[in-house]
Amino acid sequence: MQLTDKHHEYWSKNLKITSILLSIWFVATFVVGYFARELSFNFFGWPFSFYMAAQGSLVIYVVIIWYYARYMNALDVEYDVHEGEDD
Amino acid sequence: MFNSATQSEFARALKKSYTWYTGGFLAFVIILAIAEKMGLPRAYIGYAFLGATVLLYAGIGIMSRTSDAAEYYVAGRRVPALFNGMATGADWMSAASFIGMAGTLYLSGFNGLAFIMGWTGGYCLVALFLAPYLRKFGQFTIPDFLGARYGGNFPRFIGILAAILCSFTYVVAQVYGVGLITTRLLPGVAFETGIFIGLGGILVCSFLGGMRAVTWTQVAQYIILIVAYLIPCVWISVKHTNIPVPQLVYGSVLEKVTAREKQLIEDPKELEVRGIFKKNADDFDAKVKALPKSWEDGKADLQKKLDELKAGSAPAKDIEAVEKSIAAYPKSADAAKLAWNAAKAGNNGKAAPPLRHAEAFPGKDDAARDVSRRNFLALVFCLMIGTAALPHILMRYYTTPSVKEARTSVFWSLFFIFLLYFSAPALAVLVKYDVYTLLVGSEFAKLPQWVTAWQSVDKSLLSLVDINKDGIVQLAEITIGGDIVVLATPEIAGLPYVISGLVAAGGLAAALSTADGLLLTIANALSHDLYYKMIDPNASTTRRVTISKVLLLVVALAAAYVAAQKPADILFLVSAAFSFAAAAFFPALVLGIFWKRANKWGACLGMIAGIGVTFYYMITTQPWLREIFFGTPRAVPAELWWGIQPISAGLWGVPLGFAVIIIVSLLTPAPDKDTQELVDHVRFPVIKGDTVNTTAT
Numbered sequence: 001m002q003l004t005d006k007h008h009e010y011w012s013k014n015l016k017i018t019s020i021l022l023s024i025w026f027v028a029t030f031v032v033g034y035f036a037r038e039l040s041f042n043f044f045g046w047p048f049s050f051y052m053a054a055q056g057s058l059v060i061y062v063v064i065i066w067y068y069a070r071y072m073n074a075l076d077v078e079y080d081v082h083e084g085e086d087d
Numbered sequence: 088m089f090n091s092a093t094q095s096e097f098a099r100a101l102k103k104s105y106t107w108y109t110g111g112f113l114a115f116v117i118i119l120a121i122a123e124k125m126g127l128p129r130a131y132i133g134y135a136f137l138g139a140t141v142l143l144y145a146g147i148g149i150m151s152r153t154s155d156a157a158e159y160y161v162a163g164r165r166v167p168a169l170f171n172g173m174a175t176g177a178d179w180m181s182a183a184s185f186i187g188m189a190g191t192l193y194l195s196g197f198n199g200l201a202f203i204m205g206w207t208g209g210y211c212l213v214a215l216f217l218a219p220y221l222r223k224f225g226q227f228t229i230p231d232f233l234g235a236r237y238g239g240n241f242p243r244f245i246g247i248l249a250a251i252l253c254s255f256t257y258v259v260a261q262v263y264g265v266g267l268i269t270t271r272l273l274p275g276v277a278f279e280t281g282i283f284i285g286l287g288g289i290l291v292c293s294f295l296g297g298m299r300a301v302t303w304t305q306v307a308q309y310i311i312l313i314v315a316y317l318i319p320c321v322w323i324s325v326k327h328t329n330i331p332v333p334q335l336v337y338g339s340v341l342e343k344v345t346a347r348e349k350q351l352i353e354d355p356k357e358l359e360v361r362g363i364f365k366k367n368a369d370d371f372d373a374k375v376k377a378l379p380k381s382w383e384d385g386k387a388d389l390q391k392k393l394d395e396l397k398a399g400s401a402p403a404k405d406i407e408a409v410e411k412s413i414a415a416y417p418k419s420a421d422a423a424k425l426a427w428n429a430a431k432a433g434n435n436g437k438a439a440p441p442l443r444h445a446e447a448f449p450g451k452d453d454a455a456r457d458v459s460r461r462n463f464l465a466l467v468f469c470l471m472i473g474t475a476a477l478p479h480i481l482m483r484y485y486t487t488p489s490v491k492e493a494r495t496s497v498f499w500s501l502f503f504i505f506l507l508y509f510s511a512p513a514l515a516v517l518v519k520y521d522v523y524t525l526l527v528g529s530e531f532a533k534l535p536q537w538v539t540a541w542q543s544v545d546k547s548l549l550s551l552v553d554i555n556k557d558g559i560v561q562l563a564e565i566t567i568g569g570d571i572v573v574l575a576t577p578e579i580a581g582l583p584y585v586i587s588g589l590v591a592a593g594g595l596a597a598a599l600s601t602a603d604g605l606l607l608t609i610a611n612a613l614s615h616d617l618y619y620k621m622i623d624p625n626a627s628t629t630r631r632v633t634i635s636k637v638l639l640l641v642v643a644l645a646a647a648y649v650a651a652q653k654p655a656d657i658l659f660l661v662s663a664a665f666s667f668a669a670a671a672f673f674p675a676l677v678l679g680i681f682w683k684r685a686n687k688w689g690a691c692l693g694m695i696a697g698i699g700v701t702f703y704y705m706i707t708t709q710p711w712l713r714e715i716f717f718g719t720p721r722a723v724p725a726e727l728w729w730g731i732q733p734i735s736a737g738l739w740g741v742p743l744g745f746a747v748i749i750i751v752s753l754l755t756p757a758p759d760k761d762t763q764e765l766v767d768h769v770r771f772p773v774i775k776g777d778t779v780n781t782t783a784t
Contacts, residue, residue, distance in 0.1 A: 002776065003767060011770060018215050025211045029204060029471070033464050036197070036447035037456070045338025050445045053200035054512040055334065058207050062501050065214040069494035072219070076491065081771045083489045 010079040017071055021064045028052070028060045094488055098167040105170075109310050115139060120585045129584050133272040136592040140311065141288040144304045144599065148292030151300035156628045157784050159297035159635065160227040160611060166302055166486040172499020174305035175483045177312065177600035179206075179504055181257075182264025183661060185312060185597035188508075190569025192515035196444040198459065199515075201466040203508050205665075207501060208467070209474025212673075214497040217475060218484040220680045220769045222493035225485065225782035228608075229478040229672065230616040235781060236679040237690040238762060240621050245694045249671035250478045250612045252698075253664040254605045255646065257477075260661045261602035262286065262643075262650040268595045271574075272588070279651050285599065286647050293603045294636055301603045302486060308596035313506055315593025316573075320510050323517045323580040333513040340520050345445055347523045351562050352440045360554045360563040361438045368434035371427045379420035389413050428722065441562055444519060458730040465735035472741055473665025476672035479601075479608040490772040518572050521579055527562045534560070537578035541571060548574070606646070610639040662734045663705060670697035670740025678748050683766050689752030697744030701736045709733035 032039065036049035043051050076082035119132055153159055166174065184206070192199040224232055230246030265285030266278050273281070292300045324333030327340055351357050374381040393409045417423035443449060448463060450456035474480065483500075487493045526538065531553050541549040548568040551560060573594075577586040614635035619626050626634075654660070675694050678685040706712045710721040712733075731738055768779040 003774070007771065007774065014770075021211070021215060025208065029208050029467060030464060033204070033467065034460065036460070036463075040445075040447065043338075045340075045342050047445050047447075049447050050197055050200070050341070051338070053197065053204055053447075055509050057204055058505055058509050061208050061211050062498070062505055064211050065498045065501055068214055069498050072494055073491050076772050081773050083491060083772050 006079055007081070010075065010081060013075060014072065017068065021068055024060065025064055028057045032057070094165060094167070097165060098169075101167065101170055105306060105310065108307060109314075112311065112314070116585060116589055119588070120583055123583055123585050130274065132585055132588045133274070133591070136588040137269065137272045137284075137595070140592050140595065141284075141291075143307060144288055145291040147304045147307060148295045148300040151292075151296035151303055153296050153299050154629055154632045156227075156632060158299045159632045160615065160783075161482075161485045162297075162299040162302045164225070164486055165488050168487060168492040168496035169499050170306050171302070171483060171487050171492075171496040172501075172503050173309040174302045175480065175496070175500035176503035176507075177305040177309035177596065178483060178604040179480060179500070179601070180312065180507060180597050181261055181601040181661075182268070182594055182598035183260065184507065184511075185316065186264070186268075186570050186573050186594050188573075189511045189514045189518070190572040192512050193519055193567075193572045194442075194569050196442050196449075197447045198449075198463055200512065201463050202470065203512060205467045205470025206474060207504060207508050209471040210497060210501040210504070212471060212475035213480070213484075214494065214501075216677050216680065217481060218493045218497045219490045219772075221481060221676075222484050222487060222490050223769045223772060227482075227485065227615055227783055228611050229481055229676070230612060231620075231783070232679065233675060233690065234616070234620060236762065236765060237675070237685075237687040238758070239687055242675070242687060242691050242694070243616055243620065245691060246672070247612045247616050249667065249694065249698060251609055253477065253668040253671070254479060254608045254612075255642075256660040257479075257664045258602055258605040258609070258642075258646045259649045259654065261598045261605065262289075262646045263653070264598040265289070265595065265602065266650060268591055268598060272591050272595070278653075282647050282651055285595070286643055288595075288599050289602050289606065290640065290643055293607050294639055297632070297635070298482075298486060298607060301600075301607055304603065305600045308600040309503060312593040312596040312600075313503070315589045315596075316507050317510060319573075319576040319580055319582060319586060319590060320514045320517075322582055322586075323521070323576055324513070326580050327517055327520055333517060334509050337513040337516045341445055341516050344516060344520050344523060345443065347520075348441055348443050351523065351527070354561075356555070356557065356559065357440075357561050357563055360561045361440065363554050364434045364438035364563065368431045368438060371431035371434065375424060375427045375431065378424055382417065382420040382423040385423075386413075386416060389416060437563060437566075444516065461730060462732050462735065465731050465738045468741075469666050469669055469735045469737040470662075472669035472673050473667075473737060476668040476676065477665070478612075478668070478672070479604040481676075482608060482611075483604075514576065515572060518576060518579060522565070522567070523562065526565070527560055529560050531558050531560060535579075537575055540578065541575055602646075606639055606643055609642045610635050613638045613642075659709065659711070659734065663736070666701050666705070666735065666737030666740065667698060669737040670701040670744055673741060674744035674748055678745070680766065680769060682749075682752075683763050684752055684757055685748055686752045686755055686758045686762075688755045689748040689750075692751050693744045693746075693748030696747040697740040699740075700743050701740035704728070704736040704739055705733050708736075 032049065032052050036053070039049040039052070040047040042048075046054070073082075119127070119135055123132060155163075157163055188202060191202060221229075221232060224235070226232065226235070229250060230243045233246040234240065234243030262282055262285065265288075266282035269281035269285050270276050270278055273284075276284070292304045320333055321331045324336065325331050328336045330336045374385075389409060389412055393406065393413065396406050396409060417426050448456045448459035450459050484493045484496065487496050526535065529535070531551070534551070538549065538551065542551065545568075546566075548571045550566045552564055552566075553560075554564050555561070573590065574587075577584075577590055614631060618634055619631050671694050674697060675685075675690045679690065706716045708725040708727055710725065713719045713725070714721055725733070728739070764779050765781065767774065768777055768781065771777075
C-alpha cells in the first residue's frame with residue numbers, strides 16, 4: 001500500500017478541520033465555563049453563562065458534529081477515498 | 088422486516104415499521120387514558136405498561152434471534168445512521184439520566200449543569216477522534232482494536248479488564264434502577280422480585296439476538312423514553328408560561344425563581360424555621376461533645392420515663408411510644424456518635440439558606456468559589472473524556488454500514504440525546520417555580536393532592552413537617568429527594584395517572600436499554616476477546632456465540648445479585664466508571680489512531696498508569712472506599728490534590744496516560760511496518776491497493 005501526495009493532503013486537511021472544531025469545542029466548554037461568574041449578564045431571561053451551560057454549548061456540540069460529518073463526507077469524494085453506495 | 092435486500096430498501100422498511108410502532112404506542116396510551124376516565128383502577132394501568140413494554144421488547148428479541156457472529160456482535164453492520172443514533176441515545180441515557188438528571192439540577196442548580204455539558208460534549212470527541220476510524224477498523228470490540236494496533240494479547244487483556252471494570256459498576260446501577268421502577272409500577276412487589284422481573288426483560292432480548300436484537304429494541308426504547316420525558320415537560324410549561332416549548336421560554340421562569348429565592352432567603356418565617364434547625368444541630372453537637380456521659384444520661388432518662396408511665400398506669404399508646412424510642416436509641420456510645428453526627432449534619436444542611444439556582448460556583452468566599460469552579464470544570468472534563476471512552480457506546484459505531492454513516496450517526500446520536508438533555512434543565516426550573524410559589528406559603532391543612540400522595544409513597548422523596556407550627560408551608564420545612572422531580576411532574580402538571588405510568592415505562596426503557604448494551608459489552612469482552620482471541624482461536628462461530636450467551640446470563644445474574652444488596656454509594660460508582668474509562672481507554676485509542684509512533688509498551692504502561700493513579704486517588708479520597716481499603720473512619724477529612732473531588736479522579740489519570748504512552752513509546756522501538764499500515768488503513772475510508780483487511784465476520 002503506497003500513500004500518494006493526495007492522501008497526505010487529505011489527512012492534513014482532516015487534521016486541520018479536527019483541530020479547528022476542537023478549539024471551538026474547547027472555548028465553548030472550558031473558556032466560557034471558566035468565566036461563568038463574569039459572564040452572567042441577562043440573555044433573554046437567562047444569565048448568559050447558565051444559558052451556555054444548559055443549552056448554548058449543547059447546540060454548538062451538535063453543530064460541530066454535523067459540520068464535521070458533512071465536511072468529511074464531501075472530502076472523501078473530493079479526494080476519491082469514499083466508499084461505494086450500499087456496501 | 089430485518090431481511091430486506093439492499094441497504095436503502097432496508098432503511099425504508101425500518102422507517103415504516105417504526106412509524107407504525109410509534110403510532111401504535113401512542114394509540115395504546117390514548118386507549119389507556121380513555122379506560123382510566125371510564126374507571127380503570129391505577130394498578131391495572133401499571134400492569135398494562137409493564138406488561139406491554141416488556142412483551143414488546145421480548146417480541147423484538149425473538150424476531151431478531153441469531154447465531155451468526157457478525158449479526159450477534161455488530162448487528163450485521165447494516166444499521167442506518169439515523170437508527171444507530173436512536174439506539175445510541177437509548178444505550179447512553181440510563182435510569183440516572185432519565186429520572187435523576189432533572190432532580191440533580193433541581194438540587195444543585197448551576198453546578199449540576201456539569202453533567203449536562205459533560206454527557207453531551209463528549210460526543211464531539213467521539214465524532215472527531217474515534218467513531219469513523221473504529222468503523223473502518225471494523226471488528227467487534229474495543230479490546231479488538233487495542234490488540235490489533237498494539238500487537239498482542241497483553242494490551243488486549245488490559246482492555247478486557249478495564250472494559251469489565253467500568254461496565255460492571257455501571258450495569259449494577261441500571262439493574263438497581265430497574266428494580267426501583269418495577270416496584271413502582273407493581274406496588275406490593277418486593278425490590279428483589281422487581282430486579283428479577285426486570286432482568287427477564289433485559290435477557291429476552293440480548294440473550295437471543297445479541298447486538299442485533301439489542302439495537303432494534305433500543306430504537307423502540309428510545310421512542311418510548313423520549314415521548315415519556317417530553318409530554319409532562321411540555322404540559323408543565325403550558326401551566327406556567329402558556330407556551331408549549333419549555334426549552335425556549337424557561338428563561339423568564341428562571342428570573343421569577345431568582346426573585347423568589349431572594350425573598351425566601353430573607354423571609355422572617357423562613358429564618359425562624361432555619362433557626363430551629365440550627366438549634367437542633369447545636370444540641371446534637373453538644374451531645375456529641377459530652378459523650379459518653381450524654382449517651383448514658385439519655386438512656387437513663389428514657390428508662391425513667393418508661394417506669395414513671397408504667398407506674399402511673401398511663402395509656403398503652405404512650406408507653407408504646409417510649410418503648411419504641413428505647414428500641415431506636417443508639418446501642419452504644421460509638422453508635423450514638425455516628426448517629427448524632429449524622430443528625431447534626433442533616434440539621435445543619437436544613438439550616439442553610441436556599442441555593443441560588445442560577446448562580447455559578449457558589450461559595451462563601453473567593454477561595455471557596457475557586458474550588459467550586461475547579462471541580463465543575465474537572466467534572467466536565469472527566470465526563471466528556473469518559474463518554475468518548477465507554478466501550479458500550481464506542482461499540483455501537485461498529486454497526487453502521489460505512490465510515491460515512493458512522494460520522495453521520497454520531498450526529499444523530501447527539502441530536503437524540505440533546506432532545507432530552509436540553510429539556511432537563513427546563514424541567515428542573517419549572518418544577519422549582521411550582522414548589523417555590525405554589526407549595527411554599529400554602530396551608531398544611533390544604534396541601535396539593537400530589538404532595539399528600541408522594542409523601543405517603545416514600546418519605547425520602549418528599550416530606551413536609553410543620554417545624555414552627557404556624558400551619559403554613561415554609562421552604563425550609565420541605566425535604567425533597569431528586570427523583571421526585573421527574574416522577575411527580577405529571578401530577579404537578581395535573582395530568583391523568585396514565586402519564587405517570589408512561590413516565591415509569593420511560594424510566595424502565597432507559598434502564599433496560601443501557602443495561603442491555605452494558606451486559607453485551609461485558610459478555611463480548613469475555614467470550615470474544617478472552618475466550619476466542621486468547622484461549623481458543625479455533626473455536627467455531629456457533630461455539631463462540633453460545634459461550635457469549637451463557638456468559639451474558641452469568642454476568643446478568645451477578646449484577647442482579649450485587650444490586651439486590653443495595654450497595655450504598657451507587658451513584659458514586661456510576662460516575663467513577665467515567666473516570667476509569669477515560670483514563671484507561673481514551674489516550675491509548677486516540678494515540679493509536681493519530682500517532683503512528685505509539686507502540687505496545689507505551690500503550691500498556693500508559694493504560695496501567697492511567698487506571699492506577701485514578702484508582703489510587705479514589706481509594707485514598709473517597710470516604711466510603713477509604714474505609715473499605717484502609718479502614719480509615721469516614722469522618723477523617725481527605726487529603727485532596729488541588730481540592731479536586733474523588734469523582735473527578737480521571738483528571739489525573741488521563742494526562743498521565745498520555746504522558747506515559749508518549750514517553751515510553753519514544754524510549755522503545757517504533758512499531759513494525761504492518762502496524763503502521765494498519766494505522767493508514769483506518770485513517771482513510773478507502774485506499775486503492777490497500778491490502779490490509781481488518782473487517783471481522
